[in-house]
Every structure is written in C-alpha cells, then in structure tokens.
Amino acid sequence: MTPFKKVTLFCHRWLGFISGLVVFIVSITGCLFCFQDEIQDAMYSYRTVQNTGKPYVQPSQLIAEVKKNFPTVSPDYIYYYGAERPAGVLANQGKDGYHYVFLNPYTGKITHHEKPQTNFFIIVEYIHLYLLLPPAIGKWIVGVSVIIFMVIMITGLILWWPKRKSDRKRSFTIKWGGRWRRVNYDLHNVLGFYATAVAIVLSISGLAIAFEPVSRAIYNTANVGRNITYKQEVSEPKSDSLKRTGVATQPVVDMAFAYARQQRPQAQMFLIHNDPALSGAIGVGAYPKSMHYARATGFEFDKYNGKLLKSYIYEKKSPGLKLTEMNYDIHVGQILGLTGKIIAFLASLICASLPVTGFIIWLGKRKKKPKAVRNVVHRRTHKRELAIIK
Structure with missing residues (x-):
C-alpha cells in the first residue's frame, strides 16, 4: 500500500x-x-x-372553528393539502408549543387534533x-x-x-x-x-x-x-401598521387565498402563513402537486387592507x-x-x-492471528545436503 x-x-x-x-x-x-x-x-x-366537488370553506371559517374549540391558541398556519386530503391548522399555544388541528375542507368540521x-x-x-x-x-x-x-x-x-x-x-x-x-x-x-x-x-x-x-x-x-442578490429575491415585505387606509371589507386571509387560487387554478396544495412574528404580512404559497414542496408560487399581502405586496412567480424565480x-x-x-x-x-x-x-x-x-512462517527448503538443496551426509 x-x-x-x-x-x-x-x-x-x-x-x-x-x-x-x-x-x-x-x-x-x-x-x-x-x-x-x-x-x-x-x-x-x-x-x-371524500372529494365532494364543492368549494373549500374559507380560511377564516377554519380559523373560527379552531378558535371555538381551542380559545387560547393563535392559528398561525393554514394548510389546504389537496382535494382528497384534510385542511390543517397549526395553532400556536405559546409556551405549550403547537397544536395541530385537522378539518374537513368542505365542511369546516374538526376531524382530528394532536400535539x-x-x-x-x-x-x-x-x-x-x-x-x-x-x-x-x-x-x-x-x-x-x-x-x-x-x-x-x-x-x-x-x-x-x-x-x-x-x-x-x-x-x-x-x-x-x-x-x-x-x-x-x-x-x-x-x-x-x-x-x-x-x-x-x-x-x-x-x-x-x-x-x-x-x-x-x-x-x-x-x-x-x-x-x-439573495436578499432582494427572498426578502419578505412587511405590513405598515401606520397605513391602514382602505381597510378590507372581508377577512384578508380569505382575499389572499382567493387571489392565489385565481392566479394558480391548477395548484393542488396551498399553504397560508398568518404569523405576526414573521413579518406581519399574510403569505400564500401555491404548490402544483399535493405534499410536494417544490415549484411553488408565492404571494404576500398587507394584513390590514389586503393589498398585494409581492409575488414570487415560479417561472420568474432564479x-x-x-x-x-x-x-x-x-x-x-x-x-x-x-x-x-x-x-x-x-x-x-x-x-x-x-x-x-x-x-x-x-x-x-x-482479532486476526499472524500466520506461522513456514521454513521452506528447496528440494534440490535438501537432496544435496543428504548426499553430503552420506
């Protein structure tokens, strides 16, 4: 070697x-x-x-249902996983961590919840x-x-x-x-x-x-x-709480979801973040395939008036x-x-x-033991030695 x-x-x-x-x-x-x-x-x-063919219930209805059953939580993330999958709400419980609530996306009723x-x-x-x-x-x-x-x-x-x-x-x-x-x-x-x-x-x-x-x-x-530049492309815009002009007449989360569905009608999965700790804006991600997280198109909205702040169109991404x-x-x-x-x-x-x-x-x-060294004597040499002895 x-x-x-x-x-x-x-x-x-x-x-x-x-x-x-x-x-x-x-x-x-x-x-x-x-x-x-x-x-x-x-x-x-x-x-x-079961896919009933009906429209999804609005995100605000899912939030209201979760708040009704778990009054102390903050529903920060809403998921529409697909036509034959439940909707999900990841609710923040502060020091107690998160609570995951599954709902029927066509009726808005809770089907399961867990830590x-x-x-x-x-x-x-x-x-x-x-x-x-x-x-x-x-x-x-x-x-x-x-x-x-x-x-x-x-x-x-x-x-x-x-x-x-x-x-x-x-x-x-x-x-x-x-x-x-x-x-x-x-x-x-x-x-x-x-x-x-x-x-x-x-x-x-x-x-x-x-x-x-x-x-x-x-x-x-x-x-x-x-x-x-990396920061410019991935930076998230922030809502300005001092500029609340044109307050939305319906929940902004519903307006954001409707806009994303209109822009990406073929998308199978939608993820909505409404976490104030992130930016104060409401974001919606539209994914072409259920349970797959690549090739997404995203939108960010002002949480006070529903104004579109930024779009992340997949085809225009670097x-x-x-x-x-x-x-x-x-x-x-x-x-x-x-x-x-x-x-x-x-x-x-x-x-x-x-x-x-x-x-x-x-x-x-x-653990391998070393092999014993054999004393090999050449046959001709051995015969010569025998002749000398005789």
Missing part, C-alpha cells in the same frame, strides 16, 4: 469511529421518514377526505435533525457528522478504486458464496460505492435545509453569471431559488416520485449499514 493510501485509510477509519454512531442514527431515521406520508395515509383515516411532538414521525424527524437534543446543539452535532461522512465516502471511493482492469468485475459485485467475513467486506465496499453519489446529494441537501450558509452557497453557485426550494423534495427523494423515494430509502439504508460493516472489518483485523 502506498503512503498516500495509508494516510487515506487512517483518515477513513478514524473519521468513521468519530461519526459512525451519529451517521447510523441519522440514516436509519432517514429511511423511516422517506415513506412517512404513505405510511401515515395507510394508518390514519383522518388524513383523507406534533406526540406524532411518531415528528419524533423521528427530530431525531434525524437534532438527535432529540436542544436544536442549537443537536443541529451542529448532526451537521458536523454529515460533513465528516461525506469525507469518509470520498476516502472510501479512493480506497475501493481497483488498480487493474482484471479487478474491476470483482470490485463491482458481492461474492455471496464466500465466507461471511468476505461477504461483509464486499457489502461495505461494493454497496458503499453504489450509494456514494446519492448519499452525497442527500447530505448536501440536508445541510442546506439545516444551515442557511449552505443554502446560500447553493443559491449563489446556481446563479453564477446572473445579476441577482435557478438558484428554484434549486434551494427543491431541497426538501430532493432530500426525501420525492423529486423523482416513488422511484426517487425508493432510491433515497435504499441509499439511506446502505449508509446506515456502512458504520456496522466497517466496524466488523476493523474488529476482524484486530
């Missing part, structure tokens, strides 16, 4: 020891989360409703993001471990790369008929190779979701050569903004539909196995 590969192997091994446990946890939770929508749809009847922190897949998501630690701490532990894991994948590719053409076939296949140690060795190397490209994409998209500088770097890279808004769909694989989810699931499963198979390889080398 060359000195370069010795150093590479040293880095690969010890970086694996440092990050292995976190990588295993993050990868396993990623596997579980890939199909969380499909699993929950199969488990919970409240996640689907998000009691939902199994929300717990899985928090383990994936923060290891159930305080977010400020857990985010960094996960983030650093993911960066280390990307280095491990690159060093592993360098170590795996076959020297001779005759070794390539063996390097791309698993010798299932071999001893279990050989099978484990092949599982680590061969599966690691096949998962490397997808694992790096999933890692970068995850880092972009968690860390604003990474997201901004992706944005700037995709916009190379374009005269677009390549960088389009790409950064795809991060979630890329990260869970749904950017490619069911096929993408399967690829992301398998890649995450392989990533979870790599620390285990790698540790077994290291453990096997430590």
Whole structure:
C-alpha cells in the first residue's frame, strides 16, 4: 500500500469511529421518514377526505372553528393539502408549543387534533435533525457528522478504486458464496460505492435545509453569471401598521387565498402563513402537486387592507431559488416520485449499514492471528545436503 493510501485509510477509519454512531442514527431515521406520508395515509383515516366537488370553506371559517374549540391558541398556519386530503391548522399555544388541528375542507368540521411532538414521525424527524437534543446543539452535532461522512465516502471511493482492469468485475459485485467475513467486506465496499453519489446529494441537501450558509452557497453557485442578490429575491415585505387606509371589507386571509387560487387554478396544495412574528404580512404559497414542496408560487399581502405586496412567480424565480426550494423534495427523494423515494430509502439504508460493516472489518483485523512462517527448503538443496551426509 502506498503512503498516500495509508494516510487515506487512517483518515477513513478514524473519521468513521468519530461519526459512525451519529451517521447510523441519522440514516436509519432517514429511511423511516422517506415513506412517512404513505405510511401515515395507510394508518390514519383522518388524513383523507371524500372529494365532494364543492368549494373549500374559507380560511377564516377554519380559523373560527379552531378558535371555538381551542380559545387560547393563535392559528398561525393554514394548510389546504389537496382535494382528497384534510385542511390543517397549526395553532400556536405559546409556551405549550403547537397544536395541530385537522378539518374537513368542505365542511369546516374538526376531524382530528394532536400535539406534533406526540406524532411518531415528528419524533423521528427530530431525531434525524437534532438527535432529540436542544436544536442549537443537536443541529451542529448532526451537521458536523454529515460533513465528516461525506469525507469518509470520498476516502472510501479512493480506497475501493481497483488498480487493474482484471479487478474491476470483482470490485463491482458481492461474492455471496464466500465466507461471511468476505461477504461483509464486499457489502461495505461494493454497496458503499453504489450509494456514494446519492448519499452525497442527500447530505448536501440536508445541510442546506439545516444551515442557511449552505443554502446560500447553493443559491449563489446556481446563479453564477446572473445579476441577482439573495436578499432582494427572498426578502419578505412587511405590513405598515401606520397605513391602514382602505381597510378590507372581508377577512384578508380569505382575499389572499382567493387571489392565489385565481392566479394558480391548477395548484393542488396551498399553504397560508398568518404569523405576526414573521413579518406581519399574510403569505400564500401555491404548490402544483399535493405534499410536494417544490415549484411553488408565492404571494404576500398587507394584513390590514389586503393589498398585494409581492409575488414570487415560479417561472420568474432564479435557478438558484428554484434549486434551494427543491431541497426538501430532493432530500426525501420525492423529486423523482416513488422511484426517487425508493432510491433515497435504499441509499439511506446502505449508509446506515456502512458504520456496522466497517466496524466488523476493523474488529476482524484486530482479532486476526499472524500466520506461522513456514521454513521452506528447496528440494534440490535438501537432496544435496543428504548426499553430503552420506
């Protein structure tokens, strides 16, 4: 082994020891989360409703229904997930966190409510993001471990790369008929190779979701050569409470929702934010496909008079903004539909196995006894010595 590969192997091994446990946890939770929508749809009847063909009830009616049943909450986010899905209201309870209320979008009646922190897949998501630690701490532990894991994948590719053409076939296949140690060795190397490209994409998209500088770097890279500044494109306008002229005659949230539906009649999903802590404006996002968060068009309205403050038309967005808004769909694989989810699931499963198979390889080398050195005597020399003795 060359000195370069010795150093590479040293880095690969010890970086694996440092990050292995976190990588295993993050990868396993990623596997579980890939199909969380499909699993929950199969488990919970409240996640689907019958499409009656009637118009949706107004957002203000959903808010009123939630306030009637939960007087102390602030309904900050309203969701219309699709024609055959319930509407949802994420209501702020202050120190008690949030309350998630599901309603029939055609009748406005509550069908289910829960604390998000009691939902199994929300717990899985928090383990994936923060290891159930305080977010400020857990985010960094996960983030650093993911960066280390990307280095491990690159060093592993360098170590795996076959020297001779005759070794390539063996390097791309698993010798299932071999001893279990050989099978484990092949599982680590061969599966690691096949998962490397997808694992790096999933890692970068995850880092972009968690860390604003990474997201901004992706944005700037995709916009190379374009005269677009990040802050101008993504900045949210604010309502001016001193200019309340032309007060709306109907709830602004209803006006905002109606405008978004008129502008994007083919959109399947709408997300409305009415959170005063964000900007004081009311925003509506229109999404072409239910439960998919890419390719959105957004609108911001003055919360006092319903005036349109800013539009985020998808076709006019820069390549960088389009790409950064795809991060979630890329990260869970749904950017490619069911096929993408399967690829992301398998890649995450392989990533979870790599620390285990790698540790077994290291453990096997430590326990391996040195072979006894045989004293080989050349046959002719042995015969000559016998002749001398005679």
